[in-house]
Amino acid sequence: MRATVMYGAGDVRVVDVADPQLKEPTDAVVRVLRSAICGTDLLHYGAMPPDEQGMRIGHEFIGIVEETGADVAGLEAGDLVVAPFMYADGTCAFCAEELHTSCPRGGLWGFDGVDGAQGEAVRVPWAQATLVKLPVAADSSLLPSLLTLADVFSTGYHAAVTGGVGPRTTVTVIGDGAVGLSAVLAARRLGAEEITLMGRHKARTALGREFGATAVVAERGEEGIERLRELTGGTGTHVVLECVGSPSALETAFGVTRDGGTVSRVGVPQYVEGPVGFDVFNRNVTLTGGVAPTRAYIEKLLPDVLEGRVEPGRVFDRTIGLEETPQGYRAMAERTALKVLVKP
Amino acid sequence: MRATVMYGAGDVRVVDVADPQLKEPTDAVVRVLRSAICGTDLLHYGAMPPDEQGMRIGHEFIGIVEETGADVAGLEAGDLVVAPFMYADGTCAFCAEELHTSCPRGGLWGFDGVDGAQGEAVRVPWAQATLVKLPVAADSSLLPSLLTLADVFSTGYHAAVTGGVGPRTTVTVIGDGAVGLSAVLAARRLGAEEITLMGRHKARTALGREFGATAVVAERGEEGIERLRELTGGTGTHVVLECVGSPSALETAFGVTRDGGTVSRVGVPQYVEGPVGFDVFNRNVTLTGGVAPTRAYIEKLLPDVLEGRVEPGRVFDRTIGLEETPQGYRAMAERTALKVLVKP
Structure with missing residues (x-):
């Protein structure tokens, strides 16, 4: 064959x-x-x-x-x-x-x-x-x-479920690839009403909006973190679905998570270590998720x-x-x- | 004054x-x-x-x-x-x-x-x-x-609560200091029936047993991980309460966590980055906890x-x-x- x-x-x-x-x-x-x-x-x-x-x-x-x-x-x-x-x-x-x-x-x-x-x-x-x-x-x-x-849809769903997404959680999705868009769809399906998609490919983020994203942040890195914090009264969101797997995506994820909140990752890690030191500890941020x-x-x-x-x-x-x-x-x-x- | x-x-x-x-x-x-x-x-x-x-x-x-x-x-x-x-x-x-x-x-x-x-x-x-x-x-x-x-007792309790300890979870506590011993007491209070305390100071681990520890592992590092895995049929425990904060304690914590389980840390991190790459991802291990x-x-x-x-x-x-x-x-x-x- x-x-x-x-x-x-x-x-x-x-x-x-x-x-x-x-x-x-x-x-x-x-x-x-x-x-x-x-x-x-x-x-x-x-x-x-x-x-x-x-x-x-x-x-x-x-x-x-x-x-x-x-x-x-x-x-x-x-x-x-x-x-x-x-x-x-x-x-x-x-x-x-x-x-x-x-x-x-x-x-x-x-x-x-x-x-x-x-x-x-x-x-x-x-x-x-x-x-x-x-x-x-x-x-x-x-x-x-x-x-x-x-x-991809099950993987996005895994991110949302392990992240604890529900009607009362605000959500950020990092990544506008197929998994990120699936995570938007999953978060919406689980009842989230505020879903910000971080991505810069217009055709993709447009589909993300149809899937349930209520805002899009195109900026990346520090600028993206600032922009997202502006959108959320300075605090970040309860749950962040990290659907990329790069070191910078993980860093952004922690940067946009509300104190006491959760980063749920489904992007395959392209890093050996991650920034889970004092700042993340001090803010009681959880890192969860994994292979779906x-x-x-x-x-x-x-x-x-x-x-x-x-x-x-x-x-x-x-x-x-x-x-x-x-x-x-x-x-x-x-x-x-x-x-x-x-x-x- | x-x-x-x-x-x-x-x-x-x-x-x-x-x-x-x-x-x-x-x-x-x-x-x-x-x-x-x-x-x-x-x-x-x-x-x-x-x-x-x-x-x-x-x-x-x-x-x-x-x-x-x-x-x-x-x-x-x-x-x-x-x-x-x-x-x-x-x-x-x-x-x-x-x-x-x-x-x-x-x-x-x-x-x-x-x-x-x-x-x-x-x-x-x-x-x-x-x-x-x-x-x-x-x-x-x-x-x-x-x-x-x-x-200390509230901090140990925070570790156990955020780690999801309950009657059906097996627990490892890393560290026989006052917080580790408090975590043992908290885990027992929350219904855990299998609690292994990792520590090597005999007077302390003896108090740990009185607080509810059902086993003690005195070995550290790779040897400690192996010993704990032996005690748990090879898999590690559902929840690991990391009450030290050193890089090696965090590494041990991931090493003794069952796939799908949780490391809950309350030891103040003496590290900037932690080993949260592919292995932890692939085993769906969660890192939670923080300042109590x-x-x-x-x-x-x-x-x-x-x-x-x-x-x-x-x-x-x-x-x-x-x-x-x-x-x-x-x-x-x-x-x-x-x-x-x-x-x-």
Whole structure:
């Protein structure tokens, strides 16, 4: 089959790879109907050292079950399914607590001999626990929104939930990428009435306003902190959803958090240490969030998507075929695309 | 009057200073009945650059009201009162949220022209909001326990509350100082049944066991992390109360926290940055806590102390007169005393 392989920074190719086959009785093979390119794929695209072997990539997909192992119950060939961006066994203590990302037998698509999602098909470990059946047809117009449950919308929701967003909290969202916009949508869905989006790409912040942002701050760094504090009577907001992961985004996050408030981060940290010393301590600011156990959110958010109460799929502003993933990466890296949908 | 003044690292003297007088109509003057030496005083004692002027010091006291300003209601001469370690106006938005430590008009004893507590008397700003009347006599045997409400017991309680300690959480407490032992007591009071105390001073950890610790880990650093993980089936505990503030204590705290769990810190950070990068993110570990708004806890914890359900005053293992505070500092610095009570 054909699949996307990354060979180093800026070097993505679509090549022939072995067809996926059942290895374990708990596996399924799923034909990919839609996949996507993610901001975290771009981190590799910007920094991966050259590697002749290459790395299978992509971790978001909706597909149709082709074959299931002997121990997979509740799924059969022909089922339309969505996968969270990490697979998990569904039986360990962490899965029971809905922290599937800490499952000792779980993992990320594209690593440890597991297929990446930007290809024609995927072998799915722990298929019964990992996959969620979707009650829609293969040509449903809801597919883009349903695909965001795999990662970006669920990730934005994780930020908002762990940050404690509710009707009485004021919120800042840092970052106008697909996760930041998803976090705006999630905060609104959880009842927040004051949501300030910090971002400087006009088309993106415009979508953020449609998703529920009530103000936009385009300035960055110290200037951005000052501007946001002005907007909030000098104090900052109760909750800050940090959806970038850069050192400066984290610094800004602490700078715009109200004393006693919370920074909830879902941007993958591009830092080893963070500024959590005396100032943050003295202001009783909490740092929470982390990698989103999206498996836990798919079923919770599914009714909202199926019934049209939210349309997170609007973050996709370009659709390409599988052979075009190299162009898709380029478009996202150059920020001419917000988020790219791949139709193999 | 006589008061303790610190002139530099290791240089504490008891000297004559001006008698406190009402400056604002919201002030009171309180004669000190009991004060104490605190671990945070020791930070200055270890590091203060020489200063001929000196710095008034001490921030824990119980006393008797001598005089009140015209705008102070509800207090009169003769009242026995305890003060939290920071005064606050009681009227701002932060005070209303019980985050008195962020009160813009609040402050710490000994700074900005306000008296320190290790003296004969103190001028109390915002006296009506700051002081809490105690329904006991001046010779009550409860005074030591009541004095811990000013700082250490309330601080340990803050750690446990912000960390989310409850009957279903396993807990690690890092540090066997007065705050760490108070945190053990607080965690037990909040229903925790598994409390591991990390500390290596036998007399202190023995008191920790009496306060509710169910296990003690004397090892430190990597070895301590390994030992604690062994005790918890490899995972660490749900909540870790970090009561030291050193970089290594914070590192240990993250190392012994279960995935999805919380580090709640009340040790004053002796670091500018902390290790909150990918590993902490990937394990969904939260960092919370901060300087304790003890004013909020005094009334909540008072019944427990008055009715003898807790005896946090057992952390005091030496009592001295005011003229002996230099010896008191030395004893705490050399760890021959756990916590020193001062009887002016």
